[in-house]
Amino acid sequence: MSNYAYILWIPLLPLATFLVLGLFGRKYFKTFSGTIGTASLLASAVLSIVAAYQYFFVDGKVNGVYEKIIAFKYTWLAFSPNVSIDMGIIIDPISVMMLVVVTFVSLMVHLFSLGYMKGEERFATYYAFLSLFTFSMLGLVLSSNIFQVYVFWELVGVSSFLLIGYYFDKPSAVAASKKAFIVTRFADLGFLIGILLLGFYAGTLDIGILIQKLTNAASPEFTGMATASFLGVSALTWALTLVFMGGAGKSAMFPLHIWLPDAMEGPTPVSALIHAATMVVAGVYLVARLFPVFSMDASALNVVMYTGAFSALLAAVIACTQTDIKRVLAYSTMSQIGYMMFALGVSKYGGENGLGYMASMFHLFTHAFFKSLLFLGAGAVIHMVHSNEMGDMGGLRKLMPITHIAFLIACLAIAGIPPFAGFFSKEEILTAAFHSNKMIYGVALFTSALTAFYMFRLYYSIFWAKEAHVHDHHGEGTLTMKLPLIILAICAVGAGLVPFSSLITSDGAALETHVDMIFSIAPVTLAVIAILIATAFYKTQNDKPAKAAAAFGGLYRAAQHKFYMDELYIFITKKIIFPLIGQPIAWVDRNIVDGFMNLLANTTAKISALIKGFQSGKVQNYALYFFGGVAALAVVFIYLWK
Amino acid sequence: MTGVPLTHILFVSTALFFIGMYGLFTRRNMITMLMSIELMLNSVNINFVAFNKYLFPDKLDGIFFTIFIITIAAAEAAVAIAIIINLYRSHQSIDVEDATEMKF
Numbered sequence: 001m002s003n004y005a006y007i008l009w010i011p012l013l014p015l016a017t018f019l020v021l022g023l024f025g026r027k028y029f030k031t032f033s034g035t036i037g038t039a040s041l042l043a044s045a046v047l048s049i050v051a052a053y054q055y056f057f058v059d060g061k062v063n064g065v066y067e068k069i070i071a072f073k074y075t076w077l078a079f080s081p082n083v084s085i086d087m088g089i090i091i092d093p094i095s096v097m098m099l100v101v102v103t104f105v106s107l108m109v110h111l112f113s114l115g116y117m118k119g120e121e122r123f124a125t126y127y128a129f130l131s132l133f134t135f136s137m138l139g140l141v142l143s144s145n146i147f148q149v150y151v152f153w154e155l156v157g158v159s160s161f162l163l164i165g166y167y168f169d170k171p172s173a174v175a176a177s178k179k180a181f182i183v184t185r186f187a188d189l190g191f192l193i194g195i196l197l198l199g200f201y202a203g204t205l206d207i208g209i210l211i212q213k214l215t216n217a218a219s220p221e222f223t224g225m226a227t228a229s230f231l232g233v234s235a236l237t238w239a240l241t242l243v244f245m246g247g248a249g250k251s252a253m254f255p256l257h258i259w260l261p262d263a264m265e266g267p268t269p270v271s272a273l274i275h276a277a278t279m280v281v282a283g284v285y286l287v288a289r290l291f292p293v294f295s296m297d298a299s300a301l302n303v304v305m306y307t308g309a310f311s312a313l314l315a316a317v318i319a320c321t322q323t324d325i326k327r328v329l330a331y332s333t334m335s336q337i338g339y340m341m342f343a344l345g346v347s348k349y350g351g352e353n354g355l356g357y358m359a360s361m362f363h364l365f366t367h368a369f370f371k372s373l374l375f376l377g378a379g380a381v382i383h384m385v386h387s388n389e390m391g392d393m394g395g396l397r398k399l400m401p402i403t404h405i406a407f408l409i410a411c412l413a414i415a416g417i418p419p420f421a422g423f424f425s426k427e428e429i430l431t432a433a434f435h436s437n438k439m440i441y442g443v444a445l446f447t448s449a450l451t452a453f454y455m456f457r458l459y460y461s462i463f464w465a466k467e468a469h470v471h472d473h474h475g476e477g478t479l480t481m482k483l484p485l486i487i488l489a490i491c492a493v494g495a496g497l498v499p500f501s502s503l504i505t506s507d508g509a510a511l512e513t514h515v516d517m518i519f520s521i522a523p524v525t526l527a528v529i530a531i532l533i534a535t536a537f538y539k540t541q542n543d544k545p546a547k548a549a550a551a552f553g554g555l556y557r558a559a560q561h562k563f564y565m566d567e568l569y570i571f572i573t574k575k576i577i578f579p580l581i582g583q584p585i586a587w588v589d590r591n592i593v594d595g596f597m598n599l600l601a602n603t604t605a606k607i608s609a610l611i612k613g614f615q616s617g618k619v620q621n622y623a624l625y626f627f628g629g630v631a632a633l634a635v636v637f638i639y640l641w642k
Numbered sequence: 643m644t645g646v647p648l649t650h651i652l653f654v655s656t657a658l659f660f661i662g663m664y665g666l667f668t669r670r671n672m673i674t675m676l677m678s679i680e681l682m683l684n685s686v687n688i689n690f691v692a693f694n695k696y697l698f699p700d701k702l703d704g705i706f707f708t709i710f711i712i713t714i715a716a717a718e719a720a721v722a723i724a725i726i727i728n729l730y731r732s733h734q735s736i737d738v739e740d741a742t743e744m745k746f
Contacts, residue, residue: 617742620667620675627663 004054004071004091010047010099011138013040014106018131025124033124034117037131038110044134045103048096055096056503065507068092068208070144082204085151088144090207093504094288094361098141101368102278106134108484109273112376115481116269116383126166130273133159137278141285146195147205149286153191153246156282157184160274164266176262183259187249194242198293201225201235207289215292215349222296233299240300244287244307251283252334253341254311258565260334264326268382271326272375276333277368284340284364291357291506295349305345309443312338314563316450320457321549321560324388325378328458329371332414335447336367342444343429346436347506354506356436359428362500366421369495370413373488377407380481381462390458395467402482404463406489411459413492415452415527418520424496427520434519445523452527456534464539651692658685672726672736676719683715 017040025033055066069091078084110130117126136155143149158181165177195205202210202221213221214236228235247253252260263275274280287294287304294301312335319331340360347356380403385393397404413420416427426448433441537544549556558564614625658681665678687708694704730736 619738623666 004051004069004089006047007051007071007089007091007099007142010044010051010103011135011142013044014131014135014138016040018128018135021124021128021131025128026122029124031123033127034110034114037127038107038114040131041103041107041110041134044138045100045107048099048103051091052096052100055091056093066093066503070208073144083199084145085147085205086145087148089142090144091142094285095141097361097365097504098285099138101365102134102137102141105277105368105372106130106137106273108372108376108488109269111480112272112379112484113267113269115478116379117267118478122166126267129159129162129166130270133163133274133279137282140282144207145205146198146207146210146290149207149289150188150192150195153188153250153282156250156279157181157188160184160263160279163270163274164263166266166270170265172262173265176259176265180259180263183256184249187246187256190242191246191249194239194244194246197235197239197242201228201239211290211292215296217296226297234297236293236297237299240290240294240297241303243290244283244300244304247283247286248307249283250286251280251337251341252311253283253307253338254314255565257311257315257334258562258569261322261327261330261562264324264330264388268326268375268379271330272372272379275330276371276375280333280337281340281364281368284337284344284360287341287344288357288361291344291347292349294344295347295506301345301347303345305342305437305440308338308341308343308345309440310338311335312342312447313443313450316447316454317555317559318562319454320450321556323390325381325390325393325458325462326375326388328454329374329378332374332451332455333371335451336363336371336414339426339429339444339447340364340367342440343432346433346440349506355428356432357506358501358504359425359432361504362428363422363425365498365500366413366425366492366495369488369491370410370420370422373406373410373485373492374414376481376484376488377403377410380485383481390461393462394465395463397463402485406485407459407463409489409492411455413496414455415531416448416523417452417527417531418524419493419496421492421494421496423520423524425500426523428501430523431519445526448523449526449530452530453534456531457538460534460538466541648692648696651688655685655688655692658682658688670737670739672722672729672738675738676722676726680715680719683711687711 017037021029021033021037029036055069061067071089071091073086073088075084076087110127113126113130117123120126133156136152136159140149140152140156143152161177161181164180165173167173198210198214199205201224202213204210204213213219214225216222222236225236225239226234230238245256249256260275260280264271266274294304315331315335315338319328319335322328322331340363343356343360343363345356347354347360349357380400381393381396382388384396384400387393409420413422416423418424430441430444430448433444537548561567614621662678662681662685665681666675669675669678690704690708690711694701698704726736729741733740
C-alpha cells in the first residue's frame with residue numbers, strides 16, 4: 001500500500017482559498033480573486049486525477065478487488081474507546097470517482113464563472129463561496145466516519161444556501177435559499193436520527209466497522225438491530241429509511257423535491273455545480289456509501305427504489321410543461337437522480353447482482369458531465385438573452401454556434417442516443433431494472449422517452465423555432481466561457497466509453513457487462529420517436545403544442561403547476577402546522593416558559609429595589625448596622641437563649 | 643486585692659467604648675474615626691487585663707490577648723492611614739461622605 005496522504009490537500013486547497021478570499025478578497029483581490037480560486041482548484045483537480053490514476057491503475061487493486069484504504073485518520077471526539085467522531089479520508093472506488101467528478105466539474109464552473117460573473121460587485125465573495133462549497137463536498141465524499149459525513153453534509157447545505165441566496169437583494173432568491181435550507185434541514189433531522197440509530201446498535205460511527213458489523217447476519221449487532229422493532233418495523237429498516245430521508249432531501253426526491261426548482265434563483269454556474277452535478281447526488285452517494293448495509297434490508301431498498309422511480313416519472317412529466325429553461329433542467333436533474341436512486345434500489349450486493357449499483361454510479365458519473373454542460377450552456381444563453389423564459393428565445397443557433405453544438409451533444413447524451421455517454425449508463429440501469437422488477441423497468445422506459453421529448457423541446461425552443469429579437473452586444477461570451485463548454489462536450493461524448501464496470505462495483509471486483517444490441521432497441525427507438533415528436537412540435541412555430549396541451553387537459557394543467565406540491569406544502573404548513581402546533585407552542589413559550597423567567601426576574605428586581613436603600617455607601621451607616629446586629633445578637637444570647 | 647473593685651474598671655471601659663462608638667458614628671473626618679476605633683480597642687484591652695487580673699490571677703491569657711490587640715491595632719492604623727492618604731490624593735478630602743463612587 002502506498003502513500004495517499006497527499007489526498008488531504010485536495011479538500012484543503014479550496015478551504016485555504018475560501019479563507020483567503022473570504023477574509024481579504026473584497027479588499028485586496030477584487031479583480032483577480034477568480035484567478036486565485038480557479039488556480040487552486042486546478043491544483044486540486046490535477047491531484048484528484050493523479051489519485052484516481054494511482055488508485056485505479058497502479059496499486060488500488062489487491063487480488064483483483066479494489067480495497068478500501070484509510071489514507072488519513074484523526075480522532076476528533078472520542079466518546080468511548082469504540083465510539084468516536086473522526087476526521088478521516090477513505091479511499092475506495094466511489095470516493096475516488098467523486099473526487100474526480102467534483103473537482104473537474106467545479107473547475108469547469110470556476111472557469112465559466114470568470115466570464116459569466118465578470119463585473120459583479122461581490123465577485124470575490126462569489127468565489128469564496130464556491131471554494132467553501134467545493135471544500136465541503138470533497139470532505140463529504142472522503143468521509144470515513146458517518147458523523148463526519150453529517151458535519152460536511154450540513155456544510156454543503158450552508159454553502160448551497162449562501163450560493164442560492166447570492167443575489168440577496170432579490171426577494172425571490174432569498175425565499176428560495178430559505179426554502180432550500182429549511183427543506184433540507186428537515187430531511188437532515190431524519191438523517192441525524194438514522195445516524196444515531198445506526199451508531200447505537202452497531203456501537204460505532206466508523207463507516208468501515210459499521211458495514212463490517214451490520215453486514216454479518218450472525219453478528220450480535222445485526223441480530224439486535226434486525227429484531228428490535230418499533231411500530232412493527234425493524235430498527236434496521238427505520239435507521240436506513242431515515243438515513244435515506246436525509247439523502248432524499250439533498251437529492252430532491254419526492255416529496256422533498258420542492259426546493260430544487262426554486263434553487264435556480266442562484267447564479268447559473270452555481271446551479272451547474274450544486275444542483276446538477278455534485279450536491280444533489282450526495283444522497284445517491286450516501287446510499288451507495290452505506291450500500292452493503294442497505295443490501296441487508298429489502299424493505300429499505302424498496303423504499304429507495306419506489307421513491308426513485310416515482311420521482312423520476314413525476315419530474316419528467318413536470319419538465320414537459322415548464323417554460324423557464326432552468327426549471328426544465330432542474331426537473332430533469334431530479335428525474336435523472338431518480339434513475340440513480342432506483343438503480344440502487346433494484347441492486348443487490350456483490351457479483352452479477354450488483355449491476356444496479358454499478359449502473360447508478362456510472363449514471364452519476366456521466367450525468368455530472370452532460371448536466372453541468374446543459375446548465376453552463378443555459379448560462380451562456382441567459383447571459384446572451386437576459387431572460388430565463390423560453391418565449392424570449394429562439395433561433396439562437398446562428399448567434400451562438402459553439403453553445404448550440406455543445407447543447408445538442410448534451411441533449412443527445414441525456415436522451416440516451418448512442419454513442420453518447422448517457423446511452424451507456426442508462427442502458428445499464430434499464431438492464432438492471434429489467435432483471436429485477438418489470439414495473440420499474442416500464443416506468444424507466446417511459447421516463448426515458450419523456451426525457452428525450454422535453455430535452456428536445458428545450459433545445460428547439462432555444463435554438464430553432466422563431467427568431468428572437470436579441471441585441472447581440474457581447475457575442476457568445478469570452479474564451480473562458482466557451483472553453484468549459486467544449487471540454488464538457490468532449491466528456492459528454494466520451495465518458496460512456498470509460499470501462500466503468502471493471503473499476504467501480506459494489507464489492508470492488510470487476511464485473512462483466514456488455515451492451516446488448518437487442519435490449520437497446522426499445523429505449524433507443526422510443527427516444528428517437530420522442531425526439532421526432534419534439535421536432536414536429538417545436539422546430540418551427542405551430543399550434544400542435546397548444547392542441548396537445550388541450551388534449552391532455554387536466555393533466556397538463558396539473559403538471560404545469562407542478563402537481564400543486566407547493567400549494568400542498570403551504571396548505572399543510574400554514575393551515576395545519578402553524579395554527580395547530582406552532583401557535584400553541586408559541587403561546588406556551590411566551591406565557592409559561594418566558595412568564596416563569598420574567599416572574600423570577602421581576603421578583604428579584606423588586607426585592608433588590610426594597611433593600612438597596614441599605615447600601616447607602618456611607619461607611620457610618622454600615623457601622624451602625626454592624627453594632628445594631630451585635631447588640632441584637634447579644635440580647636438574643638443573653639436573654640432569649642435557653 | 644483591695645481598693646478598686648472590678649465594676650469600677652468595667653465602668654471606665656464601657657464608657658470608653660461608647661465614647662469611641664459615638665465618635666465613630668458622628669465624625670465625618672476619617673482620622674477622627676480612626677481615633678475612635680482606637681478608643682474602642684483600648685476599652686477592650688482594659689477589659690481583658692481587668693478580667694485576667696481579678697478572675698484568673700495565676701494565668702496570663704488576657705495579657706497576651708492585650709499585647710496581640712495592640713500589635714494588630716498598630717498595623718491596622720498603618721493600613722488605614724495609607725487608605726486615607728490615597729483617598730486624599732484622589733478626592734482632595736478625607737471626609738467619608740465625599741467618597742460615593744461605589745454607591746449603587
